[in-house]
Amino acid sequence: MRKFHSFLVIGLISTMLSACAGFSRIQDPISHFNQAAHAASSAESAFLNAVQVVECEDQFYKSAYDYSTSSDPKANFDLRGYCTPIVVTPDQITTRNTLMSAIVLYADKMQALSTSDNDKQLDANSQTLAQNLNKLAITGGIKLQDPAIVQGVEAAVSAIAKMALDQIIYSNLRNAAQNMQPYLKAIVTALQSENFGFGQAIISSLGHIEMMLRIEISLSHQRGQVAAADTFFNIINARGILIGADPVTKQALASPANTPNPKPVDAAKPVNDALDAIVTGNQAIANTGSGGIYAAANDMYKRAMTAKDIYDSIAKAK
Amino acid sequence: MPEEQTPKPIDPSKLSIINQLIYQLSLILLDLLSAGRATADPTELMQINNEYMAVGTILNQAAQAQAAANDTLFNQVTSTLKTQAKMLEDMETQIKKIVSDVQLAGRVTGYIAEGITLLIKL
Numbered sequence: 001m002r003k004f005h006s007f008l009v010i011g012l013i014s015t016m017l018s019a020c021a022g023f024s025r026i027q028d029p030i031s032h033f034n035q036a037a038h039a040a041s042s043a044e045s046a047f048l049n050a051v052q053v054v055e056c057e058d059q060f061y062k063s064a065y066d067y068s069t070s071s072d073p074k075a076n077f078d079l080r081g082y083c084t085p086i087v088v089t090p091d092q093i094t095t096r097n098t099l100m101s102a103i104v105l106y107a108d109k110m111q112a113l114s115t116s117d118n119d120k121q122l123d124a125n126s127q128t129l130a131q132n133l134n135k136l137a138i139t140g141g142i143k144l145q146d147p148a149i150v151q152g153v154e155a156a157v158s159a160i161a162k163m164a165l166d167q168i169i170y171s172n173l174r175n176a177a178q179n180m181q182p183y184l185k186a187i188v189t190a191l192q193s194e195n196f197g198f199g200q201a202i203i204s205s206l207g208h209i210e211m212m213l214r215i216e217i218s219l220s221h222q223r224g225q226v227a228a229a230d231t232f233f234n235i236i237n238a239r240g241i242l243i244g245a246d247p248v249t250k251q252a253l254a255s256p257a258n259t260p261n262p263k264p265v266d267a268a269k270p271v272n273d274a275l276d277a278i279v280t281g282n283q284a285i286a287n288t289g290s291g292g293i294y295a296a297a298n299d300m301y302k303r304a305m306t307a308k309d310i311y312d313s314i315a316k317a318k
Numbered sequence: 319m320p321e322e323q324t325p326k327p328i329d330p331s332k333l334s335i336i337n338q339l340i341y342q343l344s345l346i347l348l349d350l351l352s353a354g355r356a357t358a359d360p361t362e363l364m365q366i367n368n369e370y371m372a373v374g375t376i377l378n379q380a381a382q383a384q385a386a387a388n389d390t391l392f393n394q395v396t397s398t399l400k401t402q403a404k405m406l407e408d409m410e411t412q413i414k415k416i417v418s419d420v421q422l423a424g425r426v427t428g429y430i431a432e433g434i435t436l437l438i439k440l
Contacts, residue, residue, distance in 0.1 A: 055378070062371075069364075086378055086379075086382055087378050087381045087382055087385075088381075088382075088385055092385050193337075194381075194384045194385055196337070196340070197336075197337065197340045197380065197381040197384045197385075198381055198385075200340050200341075200343075200344045200377060200381065201377060201378055201381045203344065203347070204343075204344070204347050204373075204374040204377050204378070205374070207347055207348075207350075207351045207370065207374075208367075208370060208371065208374055210351065210354075211351065211354050211363070211366070211367045211370055212367065214354060214355070214358075214363055215360055215363045215364055215367060218358045218359065218360040218363055219360045221358075222360055262345075262348050262349070262352070263345075264341065264344035264345060264347075264348055
């Protein structure tokens with residue numbers, strides 16, 4: 001009997017230890033997933049900022065170009081670069097950042113669930129964010145283009161917010177990931193569906209800047225307004241402006257003119273890849289072991305940082 | 319106080335047309351940029367730039383329509399877009415005059431024709 005008790009105690013201790021080991025095994029990859037989700041959110045934000053920055057830069061160059069080519073003695077120019085963005089407005093950027101906040105909130109909650117602490121609630125700030133997101137979703141405050149997508153996104157934001165505030169229903173990480181997968185996909189699809197158009201607006205503006213630089217160089221050269229050496233340096237300066245402004249399409253800049261059947265460069269690809277990686281990363285939590293989650297989270301982080309670096313460098317070049 | 323009306327749903331087929339239109343306009347811009355890179359003649363460059371700007375404006379309007387929050391705003395932007403069909407028609411003739419590369423000009427006018435078909439469908 002005494003021997004039996006000893007076995008029972010050893011068994012209990014080993015079960016408890018393996019449970020703790022389970023938590024620590026999962027906690028680290030989930031932490032990576034969380035970090036990557038934050039990076040993906042920053043990448044989407046940087047992308048939308050780049051759309052606006054490039055459009056405004058195009059408007060500034062256009063005003064300088066108009067002045068330089070105008071024969072009107074009353075023509076004027078502007079050095080401030082004041083801009084009214086048309087393609088994506090600040091309000092529209094706020095809505096899209098809100099959607100990414102929901103994804104970040106989900107990742108934060110997953111990290112809280114993965115800890116061995118008894119209290120798996122989020123901190124006060126995150127709880128307030130969850131409450132605000134839920135309110136926004138149920139009051140129709142999420143404004144996107146397609147009503148079918150909006151319904152899915154509202155349901156997603158609401159579900160994520162409720163999950164973030166709850167610690168009973170989603171006590172199991174794998175179940176949580178499985179249940180939330182369609183909601184994450186709804187948000188990612190909503191953002192990806194319009195990112196291509198925004199990306200093409202970036203490409204259009206960069207092409208226009210290139211065109212104006214070419215005109216100014218050729219005009220000053222043809223009219224003999226500058227010495228040959230100055231034309232040479234004008235060309236070099238113009239190339240510097242373009243390369244600085246155009247990290248997405250450097251390849252396109254280097255490609256020969258008029259290639260047979262060219263395809264538009266997809267300036268939204270880096271950010272859309274990062275968004276796809278969120279869905280893949282969550283799928284890994286739902287289906288695979290910690291090794292699979294590590295791999296998916298690392299891929300997600302890498303893609304998100306690449307996208308963020310590209311779009312940030314567009315803004316910094318200005 | 320008047321009740322705020324719920325915005326009507328946007329026709330998903332129209333959104334698909336907008337996406338196709340953005341792609342088509344991007345192809346035109348790509349070829350116009352190629353035409354611009356192929357010349358250092360300022361007059362020709364300025365003419366190409368005018369066409370580029372016109373197409374770029376339509377593309378920005380299309381991207382704006384894509385991000386529109388409700389049917390009212392979407393319809394406002396698409397009705398502006400529809401008026402651009404005539405401008406694109408005029409552009410077909412203009413492109414043939416200013417782009418010296420016949421093959422490239424032919425391809426651009428083909429893209430323009432497809433763009434006009436999409437605008438009419440809106």
